[in-house]
Amino acid sequence: MNPGFDPIKRRRLSDEVSAQIQVRIASGELRSGDKLPPERELATRFGVSRGAVREALRTLERTGLVSLQAGSRGGAFIGQGNPGLIGDSFRNLYQLGSVSLEELTEARQWVESAVVRVAAERATEQDLAALTANVDEAERLFIAKRYDDKIDVHVEFHNLLARATHNAVMMMVMGALMEVMRDFAHAVGGERNDLTIKARRRLLDCLRRRDADGAVASMTEHLDNLHQRYRGRAHHRQRARKKIN
Known part of the structure; x- marks a missing residue:
């Protein structure tokens, strides 16, 4: 050469x-x-x-x-490129305050609606098995009260879901969004309930039935509810810090 x-x-x-x-x-x-x-x-x-x-x-x-x-x-x-740089850029914007939690949630709803709709059509039995195993692992961690460990398993669920689209761009975009969400979730702490696990089970039922509309509705409802819970916990932590200071 x-x-x-x-x-x-x-x-x-x-x-x-x-x-x-x-x-x-x-x-x-x-x-x-x-x-x-x-x-x-x-x-x-x-x-x-x-x-x-x-x-x-x-x-x-x-x-x-x-x-x-x-x-x-x-x-x-x-080299082969570094998709992780997208996640780093999103994380930097969020940490600098250029991206709000509301904007992040809105973007997730748009992206995840497309992802679950495509996944309902393209997901293989191996994809569904991987998603099911992920939810089972999250439930095991919940029962063991390992709430912070459960965060990373929940994040990986979304990456597995994007992988089920068999579209490399979707996987990169989802990975970037979820790296920001991982940081935020760890900052506010793992949830001490099984609401997300139950939502995952409902979504998986829709995916197995190839019910794209049902899958989108299930994911949208879950993200709306999760957003409200995150906002409440973040606000509670901010008030607690002010009292300490």
Whole structure:
């Protein structure tokens, strides 16, 4: 492989190096798994310092476009992307106050309505078995009073539900939303009731019957109720902190 990189002429040299590599990834000239030339060779081809190349590669590594591997067989390889960055961006926006709980719930209702409708049509027996096993595990944790552990199982249910659509974009979007919800749920603490577990059982009944409308209605009702419970608990915690301070 001998990609035809051009010498760099602008001020932000590392950005220009990154841009040229990204263009060649987008065009298909560079594909996942391809190994880039060594830093010294890249610096010569681009007409920049090795430091600029190194900075560019590290920037691309953070995005998942490049994987930097150590060792005798290591080097810079074209990566596979990093869907987790979507979740990180959503989390940052929520933590900075740019996204409210109301907006997050509204977006979840839109996304999850589409997800459960498609899942009702496409879910395989393996998908339904995985969802059922998840709910069984949540119930086991509830009985054992491991409420905070139950949070992560509940979050995974939504990821499994998105997986049942067999659509990679849906899985990434759901994963991003649920990473924010995971942080929020852990912040307010795990619920000490089985309301979500019961809601899951009703949803699974709809999915098994391929009742898309019923599945959407069940999920919407659950998210509405959960939102109200979250708001109440978050408000209670805020008041408790004010009293302490």
